């Protein structure tokens with residue numbers, strides 16, 4: 001009689017790998033699932049072809065690398081076209097292209113008029129840029145714990161709200177959407193704004209809505225490690241014309257150019273002092289070509305992740321990373337949880353022997369325990385963030401995020417790639433099936 005595992009494996013075409021998995025765990029002399037280590041690549045650049053080249057060549061031949069003007073009768077239009085297409089894809093009224101995700105965060109906080117005396121709540125596990133953008137605005141970062149989604153824990157946000165809190169900065173990390181229903185309910189209850197950082201989840205959605213379109217303002221990164229890329233780049237989206245106008249002015253020295261004036265309709269603001277984060281036309285062209293491929297890249301990686309989830313679904317004691325909306329997740333990696341750090345380390349060692357390496361959550365940083373953050377180091381000693389009574393009294397370090405540190409020590413994942421073949425995703429299933437049950441069951 002066929003075991004339940006074999007029936008499921010046969011149903012999804014895994015019969016042969018499952019037989020190999022039956023041979024027992026590596027270390028008792030069995031053959032590893034793969035002969036060479038499986039490695040996910042950078043996503044967007046694997047899809048570069050003549051479309052990106054064509055865009056670059058047009059900017060080159062028209063000698064129009066700058067978005068606002070240049071030689072020739074026709075004005076440049078790549079970045080403008082990218083902004084229009086991005087707003088359509090993300091289902092927002094407005095989109096602004098900028099030089100990076102970090103610049104996008106600074107622009108979004110400026111659009112929300114965040115400054116000295118204000119507090120912004122952010123997850124203890126996210127990228128440097130989130131903390132830095134808050135401090136660079138002169139505001140005070142306040143950490144909240146993550147939950148088993150590796151994203152900010154809505155329950156912990158509520159405990160961190162003070163009369164000075166203005167914004168909840170949520171980050172949809174490693175392709176996984178945050179629990180936006182709970183976060184928006186909380187923000188509405190307390191009259192707060194929500195900034196969605198979608199840098200690591202470009203193309204993902206929550207209950208059918210593109211990430212970035214749910215909060216008051218959203219940002220994306222288009223750097224090499226992201227879903228699509230021009231090497232560097234970023235974007236800001238919002239439904240609110242006032243936020244858009246302040247963002248557009250902030251990214252361009254305080255000016256509102258005719259194109260953006262037309263987009264906002266009636267300007268509401270005057271000049272103010274601001275930096276310069278304009279995207280160039282080469283990047284705009286490459287991103288136009290990449291954006292046309294976004295949905296197929298997302299479909300491929302999701303498909304691969306679903307194949308893995310299906311292939312391991314019946315394993316006893318299975319504990320997946322919490323997915324607030326499994327249908328909207330990108331599937332950047334399949335993370336499994338353990339009772340403790342020691343089990344997790346054994347899992348990583350065993351997977352490595354199978355040549356299907358699993359790693360701890362990656363791509364973000366345990367910010368509160370970084371030395372310069374714990375010591376509140378800024379470019380100038382009189383920086384406003386930490387010079388108020390509240391700024392002086394706030395404590396970072398391990399003590400402010402014990403749950404985050406614990407969760408991050410006992411989950412490990414295998415990264416996925418939109419170009420993985422069926423053989424490669426089947427190898428992931430075979431390796432997990434071979435090593436996970438004996439470790440998680442102890």
Ligand SMILES: Cc1ncc(COP(=O)(O)O)c(C=O)c1O
Pocket residue numbers: 100101102103105126127129130171197199200221222223232233234363
């Ligand atoms: C969550 C998050 N926010 C913001 C950024 C900043 O993006 P960029 O590198 O384009 O400045 C990153 C980059 O990795 C990120 O992971």
